[in-house]
Amino acid sequence: MLRFILNRLGQSVVLMLIVTMITFFLINLAPGGPTGAMRMEASPEERQAIIERLGLDQPVIVRYGQWLGDALQGDLGTSFNSSEPVIKRIFDRLPYTIELTVFTVIFSVTIGIIIGVISAIKRGRAQDHFINFSSVIGLSVPSFWLGLMFILLFSVELKWLPASGVGPRGEAFDLVTYLKHIIMPVIILSMTILPNIVRFTRSSMLEVISQNYIRTIRAKGAKEFIVLYIHALRNALIPVITVIGVLIPRLLSGAVITETIFGWTGIGSLIIEAANSRDYPLVMGITVVITLVVVLSNLVVDLVYSKVDPRVKNLA
Amino acid sequence: METPANIETAPEVEPVQQRKVTFWTSLHRNKIAMLAFWFLIVLHVIVFIGPLVWSYTPTEMTTTGPLANWSWAHPFGTDDLGRDVFARMLHGGRITLLVGLAAMLFSLLIGTIIGACAGFFGKVVESILMRVTEAMMAIPNFFFVLVALTVLGTSPMMVIIVIACSGWMEVARVVYGETLKWKEYEFVEAANAAGAKPLRILIKYIIPQVLPSIIVSGTLMIAWAILTESAISYLGLGIQPPTPTWGNMLQNAQQYLWTAPVLGILPGAAITLIVLAYNFLGDGLRDALDPKFVKK
């Protein structure tokens, strides 16, 4: 088990190295500079002072070396924009994104599986067609557009839900208010993965239903309920787990938009700020952390998978 | 007794019905996919011919003034700067579709080459290419697009390249998987046994088998590229005005959601419809190719 995890993490290091190289050279070779040095009124001397202060007068390759050296020691540098450690800035925001995505995953997986199973069982009937059609629509509607419409309807017209923000935290935390804040972002973010889960569950279920062992179970005289919900579903859900792993990067992509629409101050809105203000250390830091999140969540998915599917050798 | 020759020349009782139902007949049976197909044809014709016919240009400020309502002269009214929305929809559609098509073609090209080479040549080539693919997949593509466009600028060409560069991995994986699968087929080995060179095997034996999957990926890619373009436009990072695209029209319109909702509804609906059509077509093609297709 431990060896497997270490092994996977080892592979991830290589992967992360490629990712950081791509990102670092991409952002550093582009025109423009950190916003601090890019104020319109700043004099050339002021600009120079800031550039030197930030060490941007050195060649890119040297800076990458330095960055990598620091990063390997766990130091992701200091944000240009706020002079705070990048780690702090990210961890200020990351919980919100995790909160949002975890809720979304829970919501999408539960709802998605239920709908997908219904669709598969009612194959070819009206319910199935409706679900199929809806999920393609779900895939096709731009989520930002839908988000705006939601705000327009539920916040502006009906005034049921707050248009944005994460709601009060700490002492002022209040569950009802919190749920009111999170419900629209979760639904909108779900639109980016829910249709996939529905479609995948459906096809997985259909695939399983056509398997020989389902015939065997029927031949043994099992009730149809047991056939579908004990035997078929159990098998059908195994591939769904891997799909969740695949969908995580997509979910994080969707989070950028969702967080922007709903003022959900997570990592998604931070990357926009970081990219816009050319906060190189912050961009790099977010890239590293996000990639790590993806890698780790895939690892978790694999571990879960190996627990659920006996065909995968149990991790000793 | 019959001679061997006339036994075999005598018509066989049957040619085994091996999925003789081809691609097109199967697609034809899928009503939604066909509807989507024709809708797309019509839409593309309108969008590519329309601007040649329609009298207004998308950037000129008409004398009608801003935010005018529906009229014969301006079937969709005018926008905040008094420009003809119909003309903008036509031109915007053209750009949007071009971006979608070009990004799709470009990412298919990258994805196919990388996937096919990794799958076919194996070994070091495979390791390197698939590691890069995995690395790219681990970056949520929107993060990549966002950072890349922020720093590289937003000319249409750049938008196309960046979208393509962020989306080829899925294609590469599909092609890689398919290549691995087909590589094991005996007809490929037979070609090898006949002494065919690797490149010939790849191009004549493997790529043609993978092509249907590529086509399916292609249709779904367009849908994805259009959505991505409009999403980055929503964040103000897409193709910039004055060039209209449905995405930046929508972005511009969100300020007017309350006062002139039609400005937002039109491009939003257009994007949704076209993405929907491409998705339905892609699904149809996929089902036509393999009724038991499970992935995605």
Added chain:
Amino acid sequence: MKTKRWLFLIMLVVTIGMIAACGSNDGDGGEQAEQPSGETGTSEPTQGGSVSIPIVADPTFNPWHPSAYAESNVINRVIFDGLTKFGKDGLPAPNLAENWEISDDGLVWTFNLRDDVNWHDGEPFTAEDVAFTFNEIVLDPDLGANNASHFSQLDRVEVIDDYTVDFHLASPVAALPAYLSFNTEIIPEHIFAGEDPWDLTSFNKENPVGTGPFKLKEYVSGQRVVLERNDDYFDQVAYLDEIEYKVLADANTHVAQLLSGELDIFALDDTSAIERIENADDITIVGRETPRFFWLILNHNHEEFQDKRLSQAMLHAIDRQAIIDTVLQGYGTIADAGIAPILSEYYTTDVKRYDFDQDKARELLAELGYEDSNGDGFVEKDGERLTITFDVGIQGDLESIAQMIQQYLIQVGIDVQLETMDWNSMIDKVVIQRDYEMTLNWWRYPADPDLTAYMHSNSADGNNIPAFSNEELDKLLEAGAQANSVEERQQIYLEAQQVMAEELPYMFLWYPQEVQVRQSSLQGIPDLAFGDALYYTNEWYIEQ
């Protein structure tokens, strides 16, 4: 739109008439553009309540920090104090400095400081703090502090006694008190001494110590900043319990939350939603003058753009009023020179004006030799089309304005190629590289008519982005900076404005008004732009 403007004017007249007649306000929301709601509120100010203000990003609690932008300014000017502040009459008013005097040669300014000011941590405020702020931070070239360029003529600040400082200048700067009121807050020496002022995150990001009417209570990155009343404030203690700044990046959200009552006051950047807000019951919209002007420039480093007639032709070609009406919803005044109406002492319309007259524009172009000889709709000279690349950064309304300008210029035959780019790239290309032909932007400046930084030929590698050079204007600007009395300066700047309008260092477009929106229950707001009203948060209160 036309009718709307008429309605607006009628309303304005009626409202002013009513105020004049009864001296009271019926509290009707909507378009009470110049209605001085603050002073004439019907109720007495009461203690308590909280106000919500949107900011678009996380702030830095240090006014000099290179990363402190607009979102920080609106907080810092509440937490901290400058020597002066923006007066309700538009002139610099006393703040930490009770009064000031200038030496005859104009090179030494003496400020007498209040002796009853304590920092939020209880330490007394003294002249050392002032000297430290300027000598160690503003004047340190390695730090690149914000707005340091305003003090390029400052040699040093000398402590005379605990409550007196002298500012020693290299050359006279009449605008010094105005500069000192513009994001120039004093920070505590007892905390910063010996520290790297930019890396001191315990102050800059966590626990700022100021002298202002409110002090920091809570800061949650990406969420909000909550300030609480400073009961030890040297001036009148504030009525409000708290001011909450919400971090909300999206302008649409600001509007939505304003409408839902979650936000109380801010300056509306995006005027397109104004109609919607007008329809709401409890929201007041007011237009406020600000020391800002929008401009279009041609790069004077390019020889073909140096002839003023080209600029004049362009100004004639552009229907500025139409743009104001369309994009700014009418909240703006056509600009003739750089000095905005808010500087009422100096503002004048008695200069050369450029009406929307495209025939005139074509004439001027023809004078320059640009004529449409091949009938393609574009003008040529020596067979070469007049093609101008138009670089615009993406910010606020600039894109929309640029698109309209492009269309107007195309109408007179100038082939304008609009290139929009993100702000950062624009700064790099236009401001740093000076690699542009035409661009569009605005200046916001301290409340003083001294525009040396923007137009003087000495500033050509600074904020004189068009690289304009005119000896006459240079001389006038120098004289204005050295003149000591308002009367003297009025005369000089009148003349300067005439030169500006004639020579067009910038193609002046308009002076935008700030569209201030707020809940009608919020009272005590002085008739100032939102940013300036923040100097008076101690006077704000919620009507019960």
Added chain:
Amino acid sequence: MLSEDKRQQEPLVEVKHLKKYFEVKESGGVKRKKKVIKAVNDVSLTIYQGETLGLVGESGCGKSTLGRNILRLQEPTDGEVIFHDQDILTYNKKQLRQIRNKMQIIYQDPFGSLNPRFTIGQSISEMFKIHGLYTPKEREERTKELLELVGLDPNRYHSYPHEFSGGQRQRVGIARALALNPEFIVADEPVSALDVSVQSQIINLLMKLKKDFGLTLLFIAHGLNVVRHISDRVGVMYLGKLVEISETDNIFDSPAHPYTAALLSTVPDPNPEKRRERIVLEGEVPSPASPPSGCSFRTRCPLATERCKQVVPELQEVRSGHFVSCHYPLAKGQTLLDAIKEKQTSKV
């Protein structure tokens, strides 16, 4: 008699100590442990000019792998394959391509062995194209001749594989293998996927072509009856090893290896008159990833002793032309049942 003749025949292919090891990653993908599977484990055999050598064994015994490695369609791990006095394992890729026309392969799966996007004409004439033979017109003519030769209507030149039945497709596969006039053909279970009623057609065709063209055939199959029918000599494989090889009649009438004997006894035969004494082997074939020590068959062998556990038996000639790798080969005429009884009595 027959064996004497064979002896004097020219060897066409000589396989010496051929080994093919696969490294396999454990399935499941989570815990990757590499295992070495010895699919072909030190096999030596000779194929004489003009003969049909049958190769039998249960699934996973390495017979197909052996066939492919002889043709170098897979790269053998070790060993020699002498073809026309040259070790083709030392050939570079170009040389290899050039001798491809002399050695060909026929596949089991008539569905998978034809490019679904080529017409059958293209599939066959592709062979000429690859070697740059003939003009396009000649190619078509030659292809049509080949189609006729294998009993297909040449007019179906432009038909696609899916338009044919399994048997017909197998004929196309045979035509393709014949196109370049090979000397040596590996037929890898060519009839296993076919229905019985079609199977015999293909067997007949193969026998006829072999005779007409003087081909040398390595016929791989698991159907013992088919192998017996078509082969001149037969080799038996078990777990990557060649355990017995001899003339067909020797193998079938008096098998020397206990495995062969047991195998033969269990074949269901519709001929009720010749019911043999059935010996059902116990257990299953061990995984080639962890073969037993000593003789690989010992775990299931009714005759196995301690010696079998310790010593790997070598392939040795027990009778003229009859090679067996067993410590206790059956004598001529001795049945396995006899041997078992003998063993039991000797123990007692």
Added chain:
Amino acid sequence: MAKILEVKNLVTGYRGKDGFIKAVDGVSFDIEKGETVCIVGESGSGKSVTSMSIMRLVEYENGQILDGEIIFNGEDLTTKNAEQMRKIRGSKVSMIFQEPLTALNPVFTVGKQISESILFHQKMTKQEALIKAEELLSLVGLSEPKTRLKQYPHELSGGMRQRVMIAMALATNPELLIADEPTTALDVTIEAQILELLRKLREQNDMSIMLITHDIGVAVEMSHRIIIMYAGKVMEISETSDIIRKPYHPYTKALLESVPTMDGERGTELKSIKGSIPSLNQLPKGCRFAPRCPLATEQCHSQEPPLVAKDNRQVACWHVDKFINQADTEQGREGDYVE
């Protein structure tokens, strides 16, 4: 002997795009208590569909019994509702399938799957069911049954899996065991083991076996009677010994002769049947074997021969008499030679 199963004029179809495709078209036969009956046929002959129809499993796979009766122990299964049928399946009639890997649920242990099939039909605790399962596993000859119970199908070899399948089928002492090509996917040596096991179990448990196979050799070794099917029709039903000695149908004969035997002359041309098996949606008119039959006449091409009794067997051929006579006089001549 009493008849345990009687199939009368069974017609089963699968839904195609233009209505039903009849995979089994008017099949009648019976099985007696304690008897092993083999259905032999090539692909597409309808032998599997017949078994699936008896189990009424076709309905779950896009098929339907269109006509006929399936009388099991005197009750017509075609009239049973789903719940009644469920109670019969796996308790009185059990079935084992061809691919033992895919026929077992990969995510449940062997123990769970066997005990489950007991619990579907008998009231007992899970513990008791597991004990019973263990007994069953040793009954089918699996070593270490206790360990096996906790294993998953993929951890077993092909032969072991098939034994598990058999154990599962035997869980409730069925009266009839339907084995659908139980050894096709297995190697010869394992096939022999499984066949041996089936034989043993039939004797021990006194059940009837309906064995479906394409290998006539297996059929001969295992069965009392053989049913020869071709393209959805029964061609011939006969005692095994009779059919081997003397087939009454040209197809049976051809089938027997096209297989090389273990003791025949080697290297000779095999007798073979020309052409190939018709697909179900392109069936010839008349006798389905007619296009490949050397005896076919005009009548064969136009009219379908009924299955008629003849000398203690049943044959569907217009020319039985002629065929028998011919066969008597000269062995093999009428066989059709291809190349």
